[in-house]
Amino acid sequence: MRYSFLLIVLSLLIAGCTGKHTDDVSPTPPAPKSAILVFPAQNAVCVSGAVVSQLNSTIQFHWNDGGNSDSYTVVVKNLLTGDTLATAAAGNSADVTVSRNTPYSWYVVSKSNQSSSTAKSETWKFYNSGDGITTYAPFPADNLSPAMGRIITVPSSAGITLSWQGGSVDNDIVDYDLYFGTTASTQLYKSHIKSPTISNVTVNPSTTYYWKIVTRDSNNNTSTSDVAEFKTN
Numbered sequence: 001m002r003y004s005f006l007l008i009v010l011s012l013l014i015a016g017c018t019g020k021h022t023d024d025v026s027p028t029p030p031a032p033k034s035a036i037l038v039f040p041a042q043n044a045v046c047v048s049g050a051v052v053s054q055l056n057s058t059i060q061f062h063w064n065d066g067g068n069s070d071s072y073t074v075v076v077k078n079l080l081t082g083d084t085l086a087t088a089a090a091g092n093s094a095d096v097t098v099s100r101n102t103p104y105s106w107y108v109v110s111k112s113n114q115s116s117s118t119a120k121s122e123t124w125k126f127y128n129s130g131d132g133i134t135t136y137a138p139f140p141a142d143n144l145s146p147a148m149g150r151i152i153t154v155p156s157s158a159g160i161t162l163s164w165q166g167g168s169v170d171n172d173i174v175d176y177d178l179y180f181g182t183t184a185s186t187q188l189y190k191s192h193i194k195s196p197t198i199s200n201v202t203v204n205p206s207t208t209y210y211w212k213i214v215t216r217d218s219n220n221n222t223s224t225s226d227v228a229e230f231k232t233n
Contacts, residue, residue, distance in 0.1 A: 029112070031115045032115065033068055033069065034066045037063050037108065037121055040061070040104075044127065045126075045136060047128050049098075055100060056100060057098065064092060066121075068114075072108050073086050074106060074108050077105045079105055079223070103127050103140070104128060127169050135172075135219045136168070136221070137223050138223050139215070140223040148226075148228045151231045152232055161200075162201055163198075165196060166213075168217055172219070176192075176213050177216070178211065179212045184229075204232065207232050210229050
């Protein structure tokens with residue numbers, strides 16, 4: 001009987017300690033979720049903001065809250081120059097002045113006052129139009145693979161495959177030129193490639209390579225991608 005009583009007392013003490021320990025643990029604050037982009041729409045052409053000058057206009061970017069967010073940063077990139085503009089916003093919109101007759105990409109970073117984590121939205125592209133434009137240059141190729149900083153193994157027989165993603169609001173891409181080499185000032189490797197991929201590109205072990213893509217449309221408009229760099233082992 002005494003033994004049973006001691007077991008009951010011990011069980012109560014353990015339960016009490018366990019409950020107290022659980023109550024002392026602070027809940028992890030929820031991380032922000034990715035914003036949902038609204039405007040400018042993906043691959044939009046006739047984006048017309050408030051014209052500031054012959055060269056610039058101000059566009060009001062819009063997005064929806066994905067959840068658990070208190071502030072945002074909208075990042076707008078000029079796809080011709082690679083320059084970026086980062087604008088802070090407390091709400092779901094921000095005014096950004098950009099160049100006319102120029103392709104851009106944009107995304108939103110969501111932030112929370114309760115969490116150090118951030119969340120990045122999808123990246124959309126658009127063309128900020130201007131006066132008298134009837135055709136548009138293609139977007140610079142992106143999603144280059146191998147991507148920047150990759151380390152790849154040289155195949156024993158055939159060469160490697162390079163691939164990328166092209167885009168044009170006019171849907172009139174004709175072909176691509178590949179610039180490829182072991183220095184950042186790449187040389188033309190092959191021109192008038194009809195599809196966004198090329199196989200059997202010869203590489204050597206323990207070498208750093210640089211490459212970029214020039215996209216051409218039916219009106220002979222061109223755009224140039226960023227230079228990607230990868231290494232072989």
